[in-house]
Each structure stands twice: as structure tokens, then as C-alpha cells.
Amino acid sequence: MQYAFLEQMLMNSIKEVQIKLGYEKEAIRFYYPEKALCKIVKISGDSKEETKEFMEGFKEYTKDKLGRLKITKSQGRFCFEIPAEGVDYVYNNVEDNGFLREFIETVEKPHATLDDILSVFGKYSNGRIICEKSSQEECDYIIFFEDASFDYYRYYLKFHENHVTYHRFLLEEAMEMGI
Structure with missing residues (x-):
């Protein structure tokens, strides 16, 4: 499973927002097209059960760093809502490579x-x-x-x-x- 890659992708996006807009300890949302996300994490996306299992496993995998994620799907895209404590984790623990x-x-x-x-x-x-x-x-x-x-x-x-x-x-x- 590609949990680590997806987690890094979300942390990179949080860091980008923090660089552009500054740090705020508040929830943040990112949207990804379903087909692209399935390719990125290497699941077929053909089975709702496979996708649900991946997302549930991902939420468990990331809970210590990003907190309790909310993942929803609408209009062919996934929404990842990272709670304030996850945003705070990135601010305090993810290095800016310059x-x-x-x-x-x-x-x-x-x-x-x-x-x-x-x-x-x-x-x-x-x-x-x-x-x-x-x-x-x-x-x-x-x-x-x-x-x-x-x-x-x-x-x-x-x-x-x-x-x-x-x-x-x-x-x-x-x-x-x-x-």
C-alpha cells in the first residue's frame, strides 16, 4: 500500500499552504480527482470495497501524525480534511528544504x-x-x-x-x- 506516499503528499501540500499563507492552527482540506488518486496510491478504484479499505487503512496509518482525518468522496474527487492538530504537526515537525x-x-x-x-x-x-x-x-x-x-x-x-x-x-x- 502507498500510505507513506499519500501521507507525504498531504504533508507537502500543508507545508506549501503554510509557506504561502502562513501558519494557522486550523483544519485544512485538499481535493484530488478519484482516478488520479487511485493511480497515485496504486489501487484499481474499480471496487468500492477496495477503495474504502484503503482509505480506512490510511486514516489509521496517519492518525499519530495527522490526527483523525475525514475522507469524503463527491463528484469524482476525494476530499481529505486534516484536523488542526495534523496541521500543527506539519508546522512543528516537517522541515522546509528551502x-x-x-x-x-x-x-x-x-x-x-x-x-x-x-x-x-x-x-x-x-x-x-x-x-x-x-x-x-x-x-x-x-x-x-x-x-x-x-x-x-x-x-x-x-x-x-x-x-x-x-x-x-x-x-x-x-x-x-x-x-
């Missing part, structure tokens, strides 16, 4: 350029990064580390007149959304 903080700070600067952003990636990858021009209207570039062991997300960047927006997805999520 990359995400520096990436967010760079993206949030007015008039940030692709070179500015690539420089941050380069600093944490010894230059082994992939930067692809996107044909999608929603984003201009997709950037990710060649070696996913450091950071396994793909960063979708959209350059606007005087600022940059980004979205961070796992490959399975992006494929499910068609981006």
Missing part, C-alpha cells in the same frame, strides 16, 4: 522571469531540470526535476503581464486533468 520557499518567493515577485525561476530550480538540482513549453492555454511552461527523488511535482507556470501564477501537480493528477 526549494519550495525560494520558488514561491521568486514567483510572487512582480515581473519574475522564466530565468529567475529556472535559477531557483538549478540551485537545487545541479542543473538537471526539465523545462517544457506548453501548448495549453492554462500554462506557458512545465518545469520539473529530472531526478524526482528531490521533488516529484511538476510546476505549471503562467506568465501574465506583470506576475506569474503556478500550479503544482503530480504527473498522474495533470494527466487526469488533461494538462
Whole structure:
């Protein structure tokens, strides 16, 4: 079972919110498309019983770190509600490796350029990064580390007149959304 990977994914998302918005000891929710999540955790998703068993096992697996999770499903996606004590655990126990903080700070600067952003990636990858021009209207570039062991997300960047927006997805999520 992929409990550890999913737990790390949720903790990474909590840490991202804390870097962007600051720390608040309150519950937080994350939504994942059902098909993408099943691929990520390596379950078929064809059996409601298999999915339910996985989610119940995951809640038990994470209770010591993230507290009593609430997991619901609606409109083809799962909602993970992490209680305040889980958010607090991440704040106090999950180290910031520096990359995400520096990436967010760079993206949030007015008039940030692709070179500015690539420089941050380069600093944490010894230059082994992939930067692809996107044909999608929603984003201009997709950037990710060649070696996913450091950071396994793909960063979708959209350059606007005087600022940059980004979205961070796992490959399975992006494929499910068609981006």
C-alpha cells in the first residue's frame, strides 16, 4: 500500500499552504480527482470495497501524525480534511528544504522571469531540470526535476503581464486533468 506516499503528499501540500499563507492552527482540506488518486496510491478504484479499505487503512496509518482525518468522496474527487492538530504537526515537525520557499518567493515577485525561476530550480538540482513549453492555454511552461527523488511535482507556470501564477501537480493528477 502507498500510505507513506499519500501521507507525504498531504504533508507537502500543508507545508506549501503554510509557506504561502502562513501558519494557522486550523483544519485544512485538499481535493484530488478519484482516478488520479487511485493511480497515485496504486489501487484499481474499480471496487468500492477496495477503495474504502484503503482509505480506512490510511486514516489509521496517519492518525499519530495527522490526527483523525475525514475522507469524503463527491463528484469524482476525494476530499481529505486534516484536523488542526495534523496541521500543527506539519508546522512543528516537517522541515522546509528551502526549494519550495525560494520558488514561491521568486514567483510572487512582480515581473519574475522564466530565468529567475529556472535559477531557483538549478540551485537545487545541479542543473538537471526539465523545462517544457506548453501548448495549453492554462500554462506557458512545465518545469520539473529530472531526478524526482528531490521533488516529484511538476510546476505549471503562467506568465501574465506583470506576475506569474503556478500550479503544482503530480504527473498522474495533470494527466487526469488533461494538462
